[in-house]
Amino acid sequence: xxxxxxxxxxxxxxxxxxxxxxxxxxxxxxxxxxxxxxxxxxxxxxxxxxxxxxxxxxxxxxxxxxxxxxxxxxxxxxxxxxxxxxxxxxxxxxxxxxxxxxxxxxxxxxxxxxxxxxxxxxxxxxxxxxxxxxxxxxxxxxxxxxxxxxxxxxxxxxxxxxxxxxxxxxxxxxxxxxxxxxxxxxxxxxxxxxxxxxxxxxxxxxxxxxxxxxxxxxxxxxxxxxxxxxxxxxxxxxxxxxxxxxxxxxxxxxxxxxxxxxxxxxxxxxxxxxxxxxxxxxxxxxxxxxxxxxxxxxxxxxxxxxxxxxxxxxxxxxxxxxxxxxxxxxxxxxxxxxxxxxxxxxxxxxxxxxxxxxxxxxxxxxxxxxxxxxxxxxxxxxxxxxxxxxxxxxxxxxxxxxxxxxxxxxxxxxxxxxxxxxxxxxxxxxxxxxxxxxxxxxxxxxxxxxxxxxxxxxxxxxxxxxxxxxxxxxxxxxxxxxxxxxxxxxxxxxxxxxxxxxxxxxxxxxxx
Numbered sequence: 203x204x205x206x207x208x209x210x211x212x213x214x215x216x217x218x219x220x221x222x223x224x225x226x227x228x229x230x231x232x233x234x235x236x237x238x239x240x241x242x243x244x245x246x247x248x249x250x251x252x253x254x255x256x257x258x259x260x261x262x263x264x265x266x267x268x269x270x271x272x273x274x275x276x277x278x279x280x281x282x283x284x285x286x287x288x289x290x291x292x293x294x295x296x297x298x299x300x301x302x303x304x305x306x307x308x309x310x311x312x313x314x315x316x317x318x319x320x321x322x323x324x325x326x327x328x329x330x331x332x333x334x335x336x337x338x339x340x341x342x343x344x345x346x347x348x349x350x351x352x353x354x355x356x357x358x359x360x361x362x363x364x365x366x367x368x369x370x371x372x373x374x375x376x377x378x379x380x381x382x383x384x385x386x387x388x389x390x391x392x393x394x395x396x397x398x399x400x401x402x403x404x405x406x407x408x409x410x411x412x413x414x415x416x417x418x419x420x421x422x423x424x425x426x427x428x429x430x431x432x433x434x435x436x437x438x439x440x441x442x443x444x445x446x447x448x449x450x451x452x453x454x455x456x457x458x459x460x461x462x463x464x465x466x467x468x469x470x471x472x473x474x475x476x477x478x479x480x481x482x483x484x485x486x487x488x489x490x491x492x493x494x495x496x497x498x499x500x501x502x503x504x505x506x507x508x509x510x511x512x513x514x515x516x517x518x519x520x521x522x523x524x525x526x527x528x529x530x531x532x533x534x535x536x537x538x539x540x541x542x543x544x545x546x547x548x549x550x551x552x553x554x555x556x557x558x559x560x561x562x563x564x565x566x567x568x569x570x571x572x573x574x575x576x577x578x579x580x581x582x583x584x585x586x587x588x589x590x591x592x593x594x595x596x597x598x599x600x601x602x603x604x605x606x607x608x609x610x611x612x613x614x615x616x617x618x619x620x621x622x623x624x625x626x627x628x629x630x631x632x633x634x635x636x637x638x639x640x641x642x643x644x645x646x647x648x649x650x651x652x653x654x655x656x657x658x659x660x661x662x663x664x665x666x667x668x669x670x671x672x673x674x675x676x677x678x679x680x681x682x683x684x685x686x687x688x689x690x691x692x693x694x695x696x697x698x699x700x701x702x703x704x705x706x707x708x709x710x711x712x713x714x
Contacts, residue, residue, distance in 0.1 A: 221378035223469035225538025233480035242412035247430035260462040267449030273548035274443035291684030292443035296545035305577035307535035308354035317524030326511035345580030352578040359570035381537040396482035405485020441601030447548040459626035588672035
């Protein structure tokens, strides 16, 4: 009987869960999404998504993980014998996320050093796209390797695998106890400096003022709502099995409801802080250049690697602020990527009884090699965009939907509510059920409209490009992996797990 690790303390779990949530998605992705979708036009759906889907789904995944004490495949199999494939599908989501996420961290590592001397010069867009990435115009070409990016990416993966070798307490928990306080201090200094800049108020107005016609329009509304829910799932690590894996290491008496609320609001607070900082700086750039905020160069990842360096050129003390900013990206990225890697790690350890060393060798190193071979190329940025859209826009949302539907379809939703209420301060009741049900209906409609839009794009030669086919290819690969693993593992019985708090769990039972 394999002994299962547990978190050292409840605070250690909260720190790790917050570390997963408070990551690159807050600093790099959230301001970029808000910028792309009109500031306040994105903020309103995002806040609604946190309340209606984020917290309810966090509670659902925490409860599944703690009750079944297993990674996603085994946990879903115990919910229903035919549902194990959902867990393996979430493994595929985590795999693609971690492998492209690592290269963004590698970019940030490089930019920490670039910031010291402002190596990007006067044209930050040219430096990022041509000098640094040497981005290929054809997204389907493999391209040439970029040695600087590859070296940084190798360093990122070495650090991640060393952390994972330490296990839950000495690896993941310890790393997050260091990363999260450091991240708050680093980025806090940046925000304080940003809000004192000329034009900061204009940037904040752009961030907090919603454009109601954009949110409700049939042409733009579905895309904004899907992006908002995708951002919530991405930043809270919902829909890819991370929180099931993390909570599977909780002790049976661990409190869940206040933990979920704490993590969700810590994440939202940091994302809002990041938005305040970034949009204050965009307001400064707008005032300096005389260009409207919505017309500034750089969208999405460009906010971090194009727009921000351009602003640093005009900002007093820009070198120092730049080092802090890109160091924040690195620290945030590390805290998040380990939460992605733990999904396949916990899954194979629970399903096959592997040791952590074997898991690092058989799963971790191939993940690193895939990332290192694919992304540090002249085509890497195009692959990042394509995989990000497929995984974050569809994979995470569908992963969350599958979890909700399974809980209701198997009739286990009330059992799970009782499990959470057994130790929770805030009791789950009809509001929780309604939020999960309404989220399912709304997300299904949004997904249908978005898929319809992409199908129409495929038929329009002026819009369609190779990246759309990569989107669908990645999505198909994730689904195929889940189906194949379901067929392979269906007749393989689950092992019996035992946790360090002395409570045995019969993993072979398919009943709740």
